Amino acid sequence: MNNAQLAIDNETGHAAGVNDWLGNGQSAQIKMGNSFTTTNERTLDVHEHLFMIGDKQTHLYQILEGVIGIYKMLPDGRRQIVTFYYPGDIIGGGDKSNWTQHAEALCNAKVRCIPASTVDTLITTEPGFGQALLSMLATELEETRDQLLSLGRKSALEKVATFLLRISRRNKREGTEEGLLHLPMKRAEIADYLGLTIETVSRNITKLKTTGIIRLESKSLVSVKDISLLEELADGGC
Amino acid sequence: MNNAQLAIDNETGHAAGVNDWLGNGQSAQIKMGNSFTTTNERTLDVHEHLFMIGDKQTHLYQILEGVIGIYKMLPDGRRQIVTFYYPGDIIGGGDKSNWTQHAEALCNAKVRCIPASTVDTLITTEPGFGQALLSMLATELEETRDQLLSLGRKSALEKVATFLLRISRRNKREGTEEGLLHLPMKRAEIADYLGLTIETVSRNITKLKTTGIIRLESKSLVSVKDISLLEELADGGC
DNA sequence: GTTCTGAATTGATACATATCAATACACAGA
DNA sequence: TCTGTGTATTGATATGTATCAATTCAGAAC
Incomplete structure (x- = not known):
């Protein structure tokens, strides 16, 4: 995982991650209070794009199978892959309204699509969910900084x-x-x-x-x- | 700013950033509901460290003056600076319990120290604060990814x-x-x-x-x- | 003013990685 | 089994940046 499991749940003592709310893909339903939201899956062939830079960020994605590469490009074609997302990882979760990079399946892949509106609702209704998102982003930032050290030095x-x-x-x-x-x-x-x-x-x-x-x-x-x-x-x- | 100003306040239409809750350093008090928390300032000379890798993350820091460099090192002395923080920027905000890099003043600097406990309280009591933190981290992640493109390509x-x-x-x-x-x-x-x-x-x-x-x-x-x-x-x- | 000192610039050369080019490999389809 | 095609490996050379070394510069202390 990429990884959303650092916020400690004080009651159970177990690590509460974003996946605790979003589920593991077995069910297509997300419980919010006493209502449910249905999610849908999407299958991607190798080299197929999940989204492109500039696209509206309508969903978060939970990787179910395969690996998704996130990359930026320079106008002359040079490319920098900034992350590989693996099963269990969540793509998105910042509050940007548009994607700032491309996402491409590096092999056949399957993702679960979680509407951005569902995420907004979870943040306000489910105590701890926002914390888990924060934790996930912090981990991702940390890993990206490690990668800076690799690339620079x-x-x-x-x-x-x-x-x-x-x-x-x-x-x-x-x-x-x-x-x-x-x-x-x-x-x-x-x-x-x-x-x-x-x-x-x-x-x-x-x-x-x-x-x-x-x-x-x-x-x-x-x-x-x-x-x-x-x-x-x-x-x-x- | 680094920057915490993307969450849109629906009522006023203005960009709600972390600094909206933490203030701009003019006051040493942070309002939380109807109670207050006092913060204290810290002055740093050039090359003085705000914290070192592994230190307990007891505070968030709001830069008031000067520039703070955040860096990682390899055991043989090679160094990679991952960010420069400027006045208005907030250092911290993820939920990591220990710092994962060093922070050094690159010139004489002044920071305001906000206890981690205050941040925890703000997250639960002030609606929108968590969102603003999320937004700040997302912006920071985005900037770090841009830097990956620079370093790599x-x-x-x-x-x-x-x-x-x-x-x-x-x-x-x-x-x-x-x-x-x-x-x-x-x-x-x-x-x-x-x-x-x-x-x-x-x-x-x-x-x-x-x-x-x-x-x-x-x-x-x-x-x-x-x-x-x-x-x-x-x-x-x- | 002069001297001292750390920082920045400039120069000469070495070296790591890119580039260009030629196989080698592995898997899909006939 | 053979053939074709994309991918990986290996080789020869070019090139951009690091390294080593020498000035130059700018501000501080006297």
């Missing part, structure tokens, strides 16, 4: 190591194998996320491979052989 | 142009001269913000100068001679 090898480590840590949080990393995106998308070229990403993956830190089970499946060496590289060689 | 010259343009636009918003830019920070700090070295920053400022786009009134005072050329450069040469 790390070498290509360190960037790639950091990227892999981030996936590993997500796996750990989600309870899946932290040493087996599935890369649902292409090298070009990793490059646009790390501020590198395809070739440099490829060369540095190869370097990690020949060093014995990782093994390439396939082009999109990496197994980590030495996680502490990977961490050392990611955190700046010291 | 722009050339040194474009980065410097973007940096200057950002100051110009802040001036415009604040109602001061958009063509006259005061740089309260040193070249080293600009470099650590843009992911460059001091020398590269200096060379590119010189380049903008010899091109006639800017004029250096002094080392820390820039006047913009051709703002549309500066914009063209900043947005990626097209």
Whole structure:
């Protein structure tokens, strides 16, 4: 998760996240007080856009399957992917009325669409929901700042190591194998996320491979052989 | 501002920002319902730290004077400044319990300290305050994502142009001269913000100068001679 | 005024990553 | 199985920025 689970619910002691109100996608209904709102799902093919920059922000989206890439572009075509959203993550939640970047499915994906009006209602009627949103945004800001450190100050090898480590840590949080990393995106998308070229990403993956830190089970499946060496590289060689 | 002024107050039609509740620093009192909370000011010398990474987040800070730089570091000393906070800006507002970066005064500065407990109270008692915080964080996230685009995909010259343009636009918003830019920070700090070295920053400022786009009134005072050329450069040469 | 000191600028060179180009690979369709 | 096509890898070279080094500049202290 991206992640909305930091606001502590004082009564139960469990972490109250945005998903506690929005559900996990099993049900198409969201309970608000004693009324319900119905949500609908949307399926996206690879490369299909969920929204484009400037589009009206009519909904929040909860990722159910697949990965969505959020990106900005320069007029000459240079692209910077600012986030990858994974299942469980929520896109949106700020109060901007229009999207300020593009959102594209990097593989086949499914999202649940939650009307912005529902969110507005939840904020006023459900105590704690606004807090959970705040928490989610704070986490997202924090992760974006980490990415600034990568882009501004790390070498290509360190960037790639950091990227892999981030996936590993997500796996750990989600309870899946932290040493087996599935890369649902292409090298070009990793490059646009790390501020590198395809070739440099490829060369540095190869370097990690020949060093014995990782093994390439396939082009999109990496197994980590030495996680502490990977961490050392990611955190700046010291 | 950084900026908390996007939530629209439906009754007055004016932009409701966090500062509407926290005041502008003239008064040391914050009204909450019919009770008051007293805040205190803190003065910082150049290079003095407001907080360090890991410190307990006991307060929010409202910048009254000067500029505060927020930064992350790698163990070997490489530094990335993630934001500059200016007068009117609020530092904090997420719900993290500890600071995840360092905050240092880049020149003599003054801040107002607002206890975290006061913020918690305001969220529950003052309708709209939570929304304003949400709005502030969303704006901050958006600006950080713009910076990702700069760091990941722009050339040194474009980065410097973007940096200057950002100051110009802040001036415009604040109602001061958009063509006259005061740089309260040193070249080293600009470099650590843009992911460059001091020398590269200096060379590119010189380049903008010899091109006639800017004029250096002094080392820390820039006047913009051709703002549309500066914009063209900043947005990626097209 | 002179001297001192940190900061900024400028120059020469090194180096990391981009660019251009050529395979190699893997999977889909015939 | 073969062929076609998009993707990844690898190689050779170019280039932008970092690094190392030397002035220059501006303000503070005397």
